Amino acid sequence: MGAPHDAPAVVLDGVSLCYRLARQRIPSIKEYALHWIRGALTYQELWALRDVSVTLRRGDRLGVVGANGAGKSSLLKVISGVLKATQGRATVNGRIAPILELGIGFDYELTGLENAYLNALFLGHSRKDVDERIGDIVEFSGLGDFVHSPVRTYSSGMLARLGFAVVTAWVPDVLLLDEVLAVGDVHFVKKCEERLDGFRRAGTTLVFVSHAMESIRRNCNRCIWLDKGHVRAEGSPEDVLGLYEGEAPPA
């Protein structure tokens, strides 16, 4: 939408991401000053991603596997623009729908409906668009009259359903999914999968982080294996998962 059809949907060009772990050590100006005086301002650097380059064409569905802490979620955060790459560049053409964690940033005092509205606006939809779709969102979430209750009264399943309903209410150009399908009852998971199938037919590019090898085999046409921030292997899901499962015990 808006982007030329032949342009790649996602380009990661030598992306590295570094977390400076100074936060735990120097949480206050007082301590900062003390450290600075002693010349002991050292940071522990943690490179969550190192020189990752991936290009996704429109309609590609990339699965991302790797052990905990390998940089999978960081990769999604860089693609979505939540975090800026320390080195290298991430470019996305088109509208992104990021589902990074469950219950995207809800305000617990507001009702489900108000939160859905606010979140849709955060995702960059216009007020008019949201007005048009808010009915669908409520319907898809299956929350019924609960949408008028404050979110603090919701169960985690209800939060996940509402979050998913908001983010997927519009067909995105690029969808980022961080193992969300693991929650919710069977009925809701089925509804989600139907919606994702619809996106696939519409040509949405997918980046899917999961420990569920089966979902990756079923949903993806490409796959990368991240290991300590490096791309360890890249190719078809069959090949990469074969290598991955060969080394790591199945999670």
Added chain:
Amino acid sequence: MVALVTRDLRVRYKRSALGLLWTMLQPLLTMGVMVLVFSSIFRFDLPQYPVYCLTGILFWNFFSQSIVASMVSLRANAAILHKVPVPKAVFPVATVCSGVVNLCLALVPLVVILLVTGHPLRPAILFLPVAILVAALFTLGMGLLLSPLAVFFTDVVEMVGVALSLLMYLTPIFYPMAIVPDHLRMFVRFNPVRSILEVFRDPIYFGKIPPLTHFTVAFGLALLAFTLGALAFKRNSDRIPFYV
């Protein structure tokens, strides 16, 4: 943006029964205390002291509350900053906008006091929106300057709290300039917050449009604060999500 402001206001007023009324009542009560204290204990004669005092309180509440709230706003919205790519400045900006709405609501009791004391309202009152805009620009600048700092260092919020209370006494909120001893007067005079306050107070209390020189200084200060704040915020905004 508008949605964020309404959210802030709604969350603020939702759980207290007195809600809106509180915003109006609180400055009135503070004024009551000040009137009692200053007209009986420390005596100075200022015509229509309640009006003088209330304009100061309204301005100061807006300024200090907006600054503290902008500093907290980024952390309070950490969940959103971690999950949705939004321009980070919307949070402090929305905070200051809610502050302006609160300030306008708090003008209602001021009008009541004006009627009760029979203080004349002159046409210069029409200048008030401009004064509020200048105050908002200045406050937003300070908020943008301080809010990334508050994310990187948790003790900044307390330090600013102390600085604000010192600043409050250096600003002629409760007292007139005339009672300030000579050796201290310089501090009060060169306090930028005083300039902004006077632009706000002139149309209400003195019923006059602020003199051009005063206004230019105040506007210049506001513009300077805003520019500095915007630059500082821009420089740091990419780092914010790592720290909240």
